[in-house]
């Protein structure tokens with residue numbers, strides 16, 4: 252079992268549940284309207300930690316505001332300038348992510364570590380295959396990543412700092428897999444798992460699920476991130492689904508939907524697209540089926556708590572397999588969301 256590390260209000264590693272995280276997709280300088288509401292939606296979907304790129308101390312006030320508004324621990328992602336890490340910690344972020352290899356002289360990383368130790372802030376040593384020190388040794392990329400991480404860990408331990416998380420990411424999923432396995436055989440620091448630059452929704456979900464699923468099944472990994480060229484909501488959704496599929500997370504909204512076929516009398520695809528984010532954000536412990544026809548839909552959705560299908564302009568809502576309501580299509584989304592909110596086991 253890995254050692255436990257505190258990330259603000261949550262812990263990872265040890266016997267803690269595997270945490271899902273994502274990274275905000277907009278520069279802090281352009282913080283969007285509705286930011287706080289979006290963070291709460293992400294939290295409802297199952298996001299445990301969120302990371303923000305912090306490239307310049309000019310955004311100090313925005314970062315402090317973000318820490319105040321986010322309902323989950325905030326991580327500042329720092330590259331190159333150690334002073335940005337020092338500044339971010341003044342905003343009381345829960346964790347700093349650095350690659351000591353691009354921070355420069357060792358003393359700069361040590362200054363970050365000393366301050367993090369004083370303030371009880373965690374640090375992730377985030378190594379990517381594209382930014383490793385050069386070596387004359389004839390070793391594989393995964394070995395180089397692990398050796399480099401262990402070297403940086405020794406710098407931290409020299410200062411009595413142990414609140415460390417490690418990530419070893421490559422865009423090649425096999426290298427990510429081998430690096431994580433090798434690291435876990437040599438160290439008990441918790442691992443943040445991911446496949447970097449994994450691509451759009453389909454390639455990322457396939458590569459990341461294949462890689463992380465095998466590692467998590469072996470008990471390796473304490474926190475996960477899907478890196479998707481797409482929405483961060485999908486990153487969280489994919490992470491939570493993987494954990495649920497592996498039996499590592501319970502609860503939350505589980506959506507069952509049919510692929511549709513020539514028998515369809517209801518646009519289950521369009522309805523799902525419209526309602527999916529709101530459904531997930533409820534965070535309720537409920538299984539909802541969205542089916543394309545009344546012929547096979549209810550039967551196929553038997554295991555669901557609530558189900559929806561329709562004919563023409565009529566939509567039928569089922570509870571525990573029985574029709575409980577018939578509504579106009581235009582009201583179906585609101586009716587389903589109300590039924591989910593009211594649902595009790």
Ligand code: SF4
Nearest residue numbers: 509512515543544547
């Ligand atoms: S529920 Fe109906 S529309 Fe959907 S796949 Fe089954 S038979 Fe086809």
